[in-house]
Amino acid sequence: MPETVSQNGGYMVAAYIITAVILVVYTIVLARRTRNKHY
């Protein structure tokens, strides 16, 4: 009988979304700070 894979994909999706949000938000923050410095 084949082993069943755990159904915990929600945690994976949450981790991938949160990582993307943190990194993209920081990218935007840096871009805005750079723009504010120059103008």
Added chain:
Amino acid sequence: MTLAQRGRWTTITALVLLAGIYVRALRFTPVELHQGPAQKIFYLHVPSAWSAMLSMGLVGLASILFLLLKDARYDRFAAASAEVGTVFCCVMLTTGPLWARPIWGTWWTWDARLTLTLMLFFLFIGYQVLRGAVTDPGLRPRYSAVVGICGLILLPFIHLSVYLFRTLHPMPIVLKPSAPSLPGSMLVTLLLSFGVFTLLYVGFVMQRYALGEGAGDA
């Protein structure tokens, strides 16, 4: 092209590559049989931990060089690396509990690895609070360099904590004396992710360093 522009393009390139990592990890890397899909958090958690530790390592080295050479560029680099390291530490400290919950049955446990990693996060925060609190431009770099060196000293304890103490956290599977203990496709995804997170670190630091130039830093 200015440093800030080069940093922005490096960051954008890294983010596009990160999207590629997402596709490879979620679509083309096999699901681990025992842990299920949650194991794929590994491809973000471990590289973000690497980038956080790289950040603090370079903060510490730049701090030593600043104290030895009194060159303000090292202090500016340390400040940039500390801020970027805080971001990667946030990724590590959010993805870790999200992986731990389904596998260990708890979001957090006060074992050596996790507690020392939390200390690393507090050091990053403390470093920046200190820089904001000390207004004397002569004292600020020196005080913050001491915190940066404390962070550098902490790093080997974090890495070795799984060997030195009983802990739920798994042993290193790549950065260890013997060969990596991962199937080939998983290892390739992990190594690619290491590369992308390192490139992200470089792009972020270039931009943040450029912000400090001519601004007396902060």
